[in-house]
Amino acid sequence: MANTLDPMDLKQTITLHLDGFSNRKIGSTLGISRNTVNTYMRLFKASGSTFKELLGLDNATLEKLFPSHTTINNPRYEELMLFFEGVNKARNHPGFTFLYHYQEYVDQAKAPYSYTQFMEHYRRKYAKAKGSMKLEHDPGNELFIDYTGKKLEIIDKETGELIPVEVFVAILPNSQYTYVEACKSQKREDLINCCCNALQFYGGAPKAIVSDNLKSAVTRASRYEADINRSFKDFARHYNCVINPARGYAPQDKALVENAVNLAYQRIYYPLREMTFFSLEDLNREIKRLLQRYNDLLFSRKEASRRELFQSVEREYLKPLPDIPYELKGYRRAKVQKMGYVYFSPDKSYYSVPYRYMGKETSIHYTNSTVEVYYNHQRIALHARNTSKGSYNTNKEYLSSTHKYYSDWSLEFFKKKAAIHGEHVVRCVEKIIDKVDYPEIGYKRAMGVIQLHKAYGSKRLDNACKRAFQADATSYLRIKNILKNNLDESSLFYQNLEEDQSHIPEHDNIRGASAYQ
Structure with missing residues (x-):
């Protein structure tokens, strides 16, 4: 006998039969296999009593006729x-x-x-005491992600070493449209990069990403409120979705992706078993080809492929992707220095911030292309990343008025400042700056020369610079001494120098150069 029924089940079976139910429908209504119903129907007919007579018997008599425990020696x-x-x-x-x-x-x-x-x-x-509910998945609601337990391998061309690589799997549960990619590791960078590629593959983002409790995704696991990794949370915010880790030790929460992993073994791993790859790019190219064939296979019951179900049903429910793909962010803390810069340790460089934040503790968020500085969760500075070590990256809008003025110093700046006081001042400033290897030193000396006009006036400064230039004495101290000693006005030496005449007076007794030929 396929199964045994107690007297109550027997009476329900007889009642449904008298109501005109077929054996198949009786079985589905009572949760009994059709074979069991067929077996008891044969026993009822072989008992010599009608169905109505059997229905009128008490439970004890009925149990004797059809015991719930079989007595057949089998x-x-x-x-x-x-x-x-x-x-x-x-x-x-x-x-x-x-x-x-x-x-x-x-x-x-x-x-x-x-x-x-x-x-x-x-x-x-061994009937299960714990029930299992069939989960219904709304289109575009969730994306399940996981890594396979078994790894693939690539070969190092130079050493011949076998390098194991991880395999990332993502699945949209409504259509079961699947994405597979090989990557170097399960680290945060590789996980987020694989998720980005998966969303690009689907052409949209779900409302939630259901992950396993990976260290790269979850900082602290919990059955009720897990602590999500900061970078992974930022990735989700960029794509306008949330991270919903599966409960620990509850694989039924992500049964579909577990099944997708098993199918990946069959449809992707097995065809790759005798192939050799020397790079991740080559491996992923072959995975992509096999994945396309896998997604195009028809479901036997739905009479459609995963791709067809995705295109016709689920795709329209996905959220549009942002224009700019997500860039992985790193985080550092730094104090704003007195000169108005924060020190960025990964590149050993400096970035300017608004001067009013001097002395404040800030948080630096950085990607491969940008550096952002935050204070109390508000962005106060944004720079393009400069990987040159020791560089100072300045946004003049962030500087104080004094710093802005200082940052404008250049040869053209000082020539323009000097032109107000005369052409000879310009020539001296230009020569002072050109003489030094380090421009900032020359800038300070040139500024000192220009500032002399405050004490002596522009006319005297220009005249002093003229005499200094002709005597090849273009320095701040020498020009200052010329002015201080009034040599720019009364010196016979400089007057004769200006007129290009000899300082020796003419005399009849003095022979010229012709007398010595």
């Missing part, structure tokens, strides 16, 4: 039940499969049941 069935005791003890062992134990059973049984009957009898003997 060695084949008893042998199976004894074998199940060993199977059930091994149930929680890693790698357990019913198929393995069924093959053992076939090897030792005289008249083995089929695999289908083997599983049916096992489920009846």
Whole structure:
């Protein structure tokens, strides 16, 4: 007998039969297999009583006629039940499969049941006390992600070393449209990069990403409120979705992606088993080809492929992707220095911030292309990243008026300042700056020369610069001494120098150069 029923079930079966239900419908209504209903119908007819008479019997009489525990001597069935005791003890062992134990059973049984009957009898003997609910997945609502347990390999061309690589799997549960990619590791950078590629593959973002409790995704796991990694949370914010980690030790929360991993072994790993790859790019190119074939396979019941279900149903429910792909962010803390810059340790460089934040503790958020400075969760500065070590990166809008003035110093700046006081001042300033290797030193000296006009006036300064230039004495101290000693006005030496005449007076007794030829 396929199964045994108690008197209450028997009366319900007879009642439904009298109401005109078929054996199949009786079985589906009462949760009984059709074979069991068929067996009892034959027993009812063989009892010699009508269905109405059987329905009128009390439970004790009915149980005697059709006992709930079979009394048939069936060695084949008893042998199976004894074998199940060993199977059930091994149930929680890693790698357990019913198929393995069924093959053992076939090897030792005289008249083995089929695999289908083997599983049916096992489920009846060890019925699950804990129920399992079938989860319904709304289109575009979630994206499940996970890594496969088994790794693929690439070969280093130079050393011949086998390098194991991780395999990332993502699946949209409504259409079961799947994405697979090989990557170097499960670290934060690789995880977020794979997620970015997956969203680009789907052409949209779901409302939530359901991840496993990976260290690169979850800082602190919890069944109720996990602490999400800061970078992963920032990635989700960029794509306008949320991260919803699965509960620990609850694989049913992401059963579809677990199944997708198993299918990846069959549809992708197995065809790759005899292929050799020397780079991730080559490996992912072949994975992409196999993945396309996998997503185009027809579901036997739905009569459509994963790709067709995604295109026709789920795609329109995904959120549009932002114009700019997400860049992985790093974080540092830094204090604003007195000169109005923060020190960025990864590049050993400096970035300016508004001068009013001097002395404040700030947070630096950086990517490969940008550096942002935050104070109290508000961005106060934004710069393009400069990877040159020791560089000072300045936004003049952030500087105080004094710093802005200082940052404008250049040769053209000082020539323009000097032109107000005369052309000779310009020539001296230009020569002072050109004489030094370090421009900032020359700038300070030039500024000192220009500032002399405050004490002596522009006309005297220009005249002093003229005499200094002609005497090749263009320095701040010499020009200052010329002015201080009034040599720019009364010196015979400089007057004769200006007129290009000899300082020796003419005399008749003095012979010229011609007398010595």
